[in-house]
Amino acid sequence: MRSTSFSAGDRLARLWRGCLWLGLAGTIVTNVPAAGVRPALHVEQRTTDPLLIADKPWEDCQIAYVNVIRDGNDWQMWYGAYDHHHKDDSDGYLCYAHSTNGVTWEKPDLGLVLYEGNCGNNIVIAGPPIAGVHGHTVFLDPDAPAAERYKLVFTKLAGKGEWWIYGGTSPDGIHWTPGDKPLLARNSDTQTVCFRDGDWYRLYVRMWSKGLYRGRRLVGYTESKHFGDFPDPVAILSPDAQDPPDLNLYNSAATKLRDGLYVMFPSAYHSVKVGESIDGTVAAQLALSADGRTFQRPSRDLFLPLGRGFDSKGLYVGPGAVPGPRPGTWWIYYAGSTRGHDDKVASPIQYAGGIGRFLLVEQPME
Secondary structure, eight states, X not given: OOOTTSOHHHHHHTTXXXXXXXXXXXXXXXXXXXXXXXXXEEEESOOSSOSEEOOSGGGSSEEEEEEEEEETTEEEEEEEEEXXXXXXXXXXXXXXXXESSSXXXXXXXXXXXXXXXXXXXXXXXXXXXGXXXXXXXXXXXXXXXXXXXXXXXXXXXXXXGOEEEEEEEESSSSSOEEOSSOSBOSOOXXXXXXXXXXTEEEEEEEEEBTBTTOSOEEEEEEEESSSSOOOOOEEEEOOOTTSOTTEEEOOOOOEEEETTEEEEOOEEEEOOEETTEEOOOEEEOOEEESXXXXXXXSOSSOSBOOOSSTTSSEEEEOSOXXXXXXXXXXXXXXXEESSOTTOOOSOSOOOBOEEEEEEEEEOOOO
């Protein structure tokens, strides 16, 4: 419940009051046990082969986080890419692809960014000159002026080794004006998520259970009526006693499906050592919410397990849902990899990663 009499910090401290609780087996129930059951969610039509792969020189290390928007008949994709100079996450590029059907994707020569003496590429923002363009999310802001209709959040390396959250605006999703001041001067070293929801901008970040880079990774949340001025986040989804002691919630992929139904696909990352190496696999669980603030995981099973091909060791669902072929369905995109989070490779030239998708289906009311 929102109240204009609360300060931003007070409001966030009250996120858990008066909210709906979530039941088991993928269903949403009210806080009265005898209440009626809401629809459950399941996966259909998951790709076995990638829709988009790393095949350009500026992608010759890997491609990474993704999100997709459909605006009319135009499907637009933004994804992260790293080349063989990759040393850390500040080395990446934000790239753009276009489709008319969501399946066949084109990487257009945009002529915007000089890469190794040539502007014939699909890069929209280069990370190295600005200390990073890591962990992006692009979203449409329908109430914004035309020049700012597209908005972007990303992180770049700031003081003390933190990844602060910055923003950008664009009229078309291609020509961007990055902001020079942080939206939130707090660390979020993963794919940070933001979207407009009524009067509010919702921002989902990474936090750590024992302070910066200590303990386990978890999901934090903050909100603002402005694209900026975000108060300090609070933890809203954390590993708990039902999880293995090495489980981290890597990225959130927080998404609004419809009024009264929000989802996350938090990537479950296991950081325990197996022999001399770390397991390092990453795959997606499911969390549900009625209000976008209070999330519960209905099961600790993987909602989207690892595949057998391009997504055999790593799987990171992207934020945002594209309406599917019938009511109650949504296309969800994800980045997959044959490299585990902690795998060591002999050469930086791997052309690793690919983009897949699945149809998320809401079962009808009983």
